[in-house]
Amino acid sequence: MKLVICDVNMPNIDGLTMVEKVRKELNNPTVQIIMLTTENAPAMKERGRAAGVKGWIVKPFNGPAAIGSIKKLVGVA
Template sequence: MAQVLVVDDSSTVRNEVADFLQRNGLTVSTAVDGKDGLAKLRMDSGIKLIICDVNMPNIDGLTMVEKVRKELNNQAVQIIMLTTESAPAMKERGRAAGVKGWIVKPFNGAAALASIKKLVG
């Protein structure tokens, strides 16, 4: 069972974030896009936090978040967006879907670690 699901279509970003979190004591699973992320979340009830990109093929990150909340009816999982997007409209859409945080790439693990561990519990 993973504690954190990292969803990003960039293998470089996905691996960087996952490796950092694993080195800091978290159990991590990864997904290549929103469609894969939804499938992984359905299979692993232990996921407490999703760190997700916005712009991805198949299902983008914000659509994935909306599906997590509505289709999977999962209100418990915490969600942070990790993206190059900083438009207020996108952030508002994320907040409306229950996103807890918005990190603009590049990923700074040291700066985010305390918040991530708090969200995981």
């Protein structure tokens, strides 16, 4: 399994566009993608879900809770 953690706000391409490209070009639904971002708008989260984002962690975040969510997503917890 592959895990990608990225931000919505990145310098050359926004994270949601990146997720859409990864899903379309790789056509690999087993890649787990989590957004770690300051963005919290419901429309942005919905776009992420539609693109295949499996988790959305808003900064600032609680470290142990974030690690727990990641472990659950990858099947370690």
